[in-house]
Structure formats: C-alpha cells, structure tokens
Amino acid sequence: MASATRSLFRAARPQVIRTQIRLSSTSSKTLSLKERLAELIPAELENVKATRAAHGKKTFGPVQVDQLYGGMRGLPALIWDGSVLDPEEGIRFRGKTIPECQELLPKAPGGSEPLPEGLFWLLVTGEIPTQEQVQALSKEWAARAALPEFVEEILDRCPPTLHPMSQFSLAVTALNHNSAFAKAYQEGVNKKEYWGPVFEDCMDLIAKLPNIAGRIYRNVYGQGKLPAIDLNKDYSANLAALLGFGENPAFVELLRLYITIHSDHEGGNVSAHTGKLVGSALSDPFLSYAAALNGLAGPLHGLANQEVLIWLRKMQSKIGDSPTDEAVKEYIWSTLKGGQVVPGYGHAVLRKTDPRYTAQREFALKHLPEDKNFKLVGQIYNLVPDILLEAGKAKNPWPNVDAHSGVLLTHYGLDQMNFYTVLFGVSRAFGVAAQLIWDRALGAPLERPKSYSTAAIQKIFADKS
Numbered sequence: 093m094a095s096a097t098r099s100l101f102r103a104a105r106p107q108v109i110r111t112q113i114r115l116s117s118t119s120s121k122t123l124s125l126k127e128r129l130a131e132l133i134p135a136e137l138e139n140v141k142a143t144r145a146a147h148g149k150k151t152f153g154p155v156q157v158d159q160l161y162g163g164m165r166g167l168p169a170l171i172w173d174g175s176v177l178d179p180e181e182g183i184r185f186r187g188k189t190i191p192e193c194q195e196l197l198p199k200a201p202g203g204s205e206p207l208p209e210g211l212f213w214l215l216v217t218g219e220i221p222t223q224e225q226v227q228a229l230s231k232e233w234a235a236r237a238a239l240p241e242f243v244e245e246i247l248d249r250c251p252p253t254l255h256p257m258s259q260f261s262l263a264v265t266a267l268n269h270n271s272a273f274a275k276a277y278q279e280g281v282n283k284k285e286y287w288g289p290v291f292e293d294c295m296d297l298i299a300k301l302p303n304i305a306g307r308i309y310r311n312v313y314g315q316g317k318l319p320a321i322d323l324n325k326d327y328s329a330n331l332a333a334l335l336g337f338g339e340n341p342a343f344v345e346l347l348r349l350y351i352t353i354h355s356d357h358e359g360g361n362v363s364a365h366t367g368k369l370v371g372s373a374l375s376d377p378f379l380s381y382a383a384a385l386n387g388l389a390g391p392l393h394g395l396a397n398q399e400v401l402i403w404l405r406k407m408q409s410k411i412g413d414s415p416t417d418e419a420v421k422e423y424i425w426s427t428l429k430g431g432q433v434v435p436g437y438g439h440a441v442l443r444k445t446d447p448r449y450t451a452q453r454e455f456a457l458k459h460l461p462e463d464k465n466f467k468l469v470g471q472i473y474n475l476v477p478d479i480l481l482e483a484g485k486a487k488n489p490w491p492n493v494d495a496h497s498g499v500l501l502t503h504y505g506l507d508q509m510n511f512y513t514v515l516f517g518v519s520r521a522f523g524v525a526a527q528l529i530w531d532r533a534l535g536a537p538l539e540r541p542k543s544y545s546t547a548a549i550q551k552i553f554a555d556k557s
Contacts, residue, residue, distance in 0.1 A: 122222065122224055122225060124225075124228065125213060125216060125217070126291055129216060129217060129529070129533075132217060132218075133533045140534055155167065157549055160549075164360075169360075170360060171536070172358050172360075172527055173526075173527060174215040174216075175357065175358050177358040181447075182446060182448070183356070183357055183358070183448070186218045190447045190450075191447075193211065193214070194352075194451070196220050197210035197214065197221075197226075200329070200344075200348070203344075203345055203348065205346075205352070206348060206352050207230070207326055207327070208328060208348060208351040208352050208519075208522065209230050209326065209327055211352045211522060212229070212522045212526065213225060213229065215355070215522060230327060231323060231324075233295070233298060234322065234324075236296050236300065237299045237303050238300075238303070238321070239303050239307075240269065240270060242266070243266045246266055247259060247304070247307045248307075248311060250308075250311065255389070255510060256308050256309075256513070257386075257389035257394075257517070258389070259311075260304060260305070260385055260514050260517055261382045261389070263304045263307075263308075264304065264378055264382040264385060265382040267296070267300065270296075271376040271377070271379075272289035272290075272292040272293050272296075273289040273376040274376045276288075287532040287533035290377060290528055293376055293378060294528060297377050297378060297381060298522065298525055301517075301518045301521055302327065302334050303318070303334065305331065305334065305514050308511075308514060309334075309336075309508075309514070312510075315335075318334060319333055319334060321334075328347040328351060331518065332347050337504060337505070343504040345459075346455065346459075346500055346504065347515075349455055350500075350519065351518065353448040353452070353493065354493070355520065355522035356522060356526070359527065361393065362388065362393045363388040363393060363517075364384070364524055364527070366380075366387040367380045367381055367383065367384035367524035367527070368380075368527055368539070369539050370383040370384070371531060372531065372536060372537065380528060381521055381524055385517050388516060388517055388520060389513060394517065396435060396436070396492075396494040397493075397494040397513075398509035398510070398513070399435040400435045400436040400495055400498055401502065402509070403436075404465065404468060404469070407420070407423050407468075413468070414464065414467075415471075417475060420468075420471055420472060420475055421475055421479065424475060424476060424479050425479065428480075434480065435495075436492060436494045437477075437488075437490065437492065438492065439488050444490055445490040445491055446491060446492040448492070448493035449490075449491045453470070453473075455500065456499075456500060460500075460503050463503050465502060466500075466503070469496060472495075473491055473495070477489040477490055501515075
C-alpha cells in the first residue's frame with residue numbers, strides 16, 4: 093500500500109507542478125492573497141468533484157487491526173493540500189522540496205533564506221508569489237498584529253511558572269472573542285461563503301502570534317518592555333525584535349528558515365490533525381489552533397527538540413564538550429541499554445535523513461561552523477544511525493528536524509528550552525491555517541471515523557482465520 097501511494101504521488105507530481113507554473117504566469121495584475129484565492133476556488137471545487145467521480149469508490153488497500161492499535165500509522169484517512177510527506181524524499185510543499193523553496197521563494201533584501209510570507213502564499217495557492225505580493229503580505233500582517241487589550245492583560249496576569257505553551261494556547265483561545273467566522277456563522281452566512289471569514293481569522297491569527305510569543309517570552313524570562321511592530325519589516329524580523337534579537341541579522345535569517353521548514357508536515361501529525369479535526373466542527377480558527385497547540389505541547393510532538401538539548405547536555409556533563417568518537421558511542425549505547433531512545437532520531441513516516449535537518453545543518457555550516465554544540469551534533473550524526481541499525485531499535489535511524497533546531501537557537505542566546513515549542517507553534521500555524529481555509533472553501537464535512545473496542549474486534553474475527 094505504501095509503495096502504491098508513493099507511486100501515485102510521484103506520478104501526479106509533474107502535472108501539479110506544470111499547473112502551478114501556468115497559474116503563476118497567467119496573472120495579469122498584482123492581486124492580494126484573498127483575491128487570488130477567490131479566483132482559484134471555483135476550479136478547485138470542480139477538480140475535487142472530478143476526482144471523486146473518477147476515484148471515489150476506489151480503495152488504497154486493506155486496513156489492518158494493528159493499525160488501529162498502532163496510532164493509525166500509515167492509514168490513509170485525511171485530505172491535506174499544503175504538503176505531502178514522502179518516506180524517501182521528505183516533505184514537499186505544494187510539490188516543491190525545501191531546497192526548491194529556498195531557491196524560488198522571495199527573500200528579504202540581502203537575505204538568503206525564504207520569507208515565510210512566501211511560503212504561506214505557496215501553501216494557500218500552490219503558486220510562487222512575486223516579491224511585491226510578499227511585501228504586501230508582510231505589511232498586512234504587521235497591520236493586523238495588535239492584540240486586544242484584554243488578551244494582553246490575560247498574558248500579563250499569568251504566573252511566570254505557567255508553561256509558555258499553556259499561556260500560548262490560552263491567548264489564542266481568547267482571540268476567539270473577535271472571530272469574524274464565529275460572528276458570520278451566528279448571522280447565518282451561506283456555507284459557500286464560510287471561507288471568507290475563516291480567511292480573515294487565519295490572517296489575524298498568524299499576524300498576532302509574534303506579539304503573543306514576544307509577550308510570553310518577556311514576561312516569563314524578564315527581557316524588558318515589548319517593542320512595537322514595525323510596519324516596514326517582514327514577519328520574521330518583527331518576531332526577532334519582539335524576542336529581543338532583532339539586531340542580529342543571522343538570527344533573523346534563522347527565524348525565516350525555521351518558520352518555513354516547521355510550517356507544515358502534511359496532515360497526520362498531532363497538531364495538524366487536531367486543528368483540522370476541531371475545525372471540521374466549525375469551531376473558528378482561533379479555537380481550532382488553540383487545540384492544535386495543546387497537542388503540539390506534548391513530549392512526543394513539539395517538545396522533542398528540547399529533549400535533544402537535555403540529552404546533549406547530559407552527555408557533555410559526563411564526557412565533555414569535545415569527546416572522542418569512542419566516548420560518544422559508549423554514551424549512545426548506555427542510553428539505549430537504559431531503555432531510552434536517542435532523541436532527534438527516527439520518524440513515523442520518513443525513512444531517510446529529514447530534509448529539514450539538512451537545511452539546518454547547511455545553515456550552521458554557513459553561520460556557526462565552529463560552534464561546539466553544532467560539532468557534537470555532527471559527530472552524533474556520523475555515529476547514531478549505525479548504532480541504531482545494529483541495535484535494531486529503529487526503522488528509520490536517521491535524524492529528524494528536532495536533532496538540530498535547539499542547537500541553533502542556543503547558539504544565538506535563545507537558550508530557554510521551555511520556549512522552543514512556542515516558536516514551533518508560531519510556525520505550524522501557517523500550515524494549519526492554509527488547510528482550514530481550503531476545508532471551508534471545499535465544504536469539508538465533520539470528521540467522524542468509526543471506532544471499535546477490543547471486544548468488538550475479537551467478535552468480528554471470531555469465525556475468521
């Protein structure tokens with residue numbers, strides 16, 4: 093089944109890419125994102141209708157009982173338009189790899205990493221935006237960035253001991269107070285028009301996340317007064333300034349890369365699926381994404397990068413900052429023999445090195461090649477896969493995105509590990525928001541899969557062998 097799915101994915105890709113290029117080249121004037129989306133929706137409605145007519149009664153393959161007990165791994169069950177994760181190639185955003193996005197998406201003057209604004213445009217439309225379109229999106233988000241005063245007060249009243257992710261979810265939930273979709277729904281908006289107010293909420297959501305993140309960071313870690321959003325700066329530059337790192341151009345570049353590669357990873361991961369699921373109940377994007385953030389806060393999802401740093405620091409405390417390969421091997425084996433995993437290695441879908449890891453490694457080679465933590469991460473990369481294969485501990489012994497991100501943030505002085513998942517949360521909003529918009533545009537129904545008890549499964553197969 094997995095092989096067939098990959099073949100289908102690869103076979104379809106050239107047509108998708110040609111369509112994207114055609115759409116991008118036929119625009120006769122500069123349109124806003126909402127205007128362009130309005131143009132695309134009718135054709136996509138027909139595309140989905142035709143796809144269901146041609147393939148609606150076909151099957152991907154059998155569902156195994158083990159899949160129900162095993163976290164639904166590999167079970168085809170969702171439509172997610174923004175990205176597809178191939179086990180061998182890694183993530184593709186609307187058919188484009190991370191290196192292609194780094195090459196094609198607009199950049200800030202003097203910058204080398206893609207602007208996340210361009211990535212969001214790509215996720216929503218399937219097209220590469222112009223520099224002018226990206227600049228307009230930057231300005232629009234900056235103009236929407238202000239928080240309601242009562243949300244600021246909620247955050248300011250939170251004790252600094254409350255986890256940053258709890259504060260983050262709380263603030264996003266409170267933004268529901270001004271939801272355009274909730275208001276429109278109460279007023280009886282036609283379901284064909286749901287996407288319009290959902291789009292407005294999603295734009296507000298993304299725009300306000302830097303102010304929420306910055307306020308949490310400064311309240312919890314005592315970093316002084318929050319600066320104002322600069323209407324002439326891009327999204328990542330404003331976020332960096334709100335965190336107190338705006339004067340470091342390399343950190344701003346890191347945020348541009350970080351947000352881009354963390355923005356979306358198809359729809360089956362906990363945060364993405366939660367956002368889509370809650371949105372299917374017609375909860376507004378603020379409520380939907382707050383739920384997604386609560387999933388992201390789990391140790392098996394968004395907290396993974398700080399688990400990597402904790403493990404690295406424990407290693408350094410025992411074998412030093414510049415250990416030999418033999419010492420590192422011994423520590424890795426001691427981790428495994430102690431019944432623990434090596435954090436940052438393995439993935440539920442990927443079977444090769446995560447391209448997001450590779451992108452971060454290339455950034456480090458360019459900006460911080462002599463950093464001791466980076467050197468140690470590279471040393472571990474050369475040793476862990478063979479050890480995991482020898483131990484039989486992983487189907488995929490290669491590093492994932494979490495193996496690197498914490499080391500990069502630490503290098504620039506953002507070493508408060510409990511805050512790292514907030515940055516992940518800012519990023520993942522891009523992918524969830526794009527899908528929420530399309531779900532409402534395409535009339536996606538309420539999710540309601542079938543569940544079974546163990547007793548029911550036993551009964552079903554009692555007379556079958």
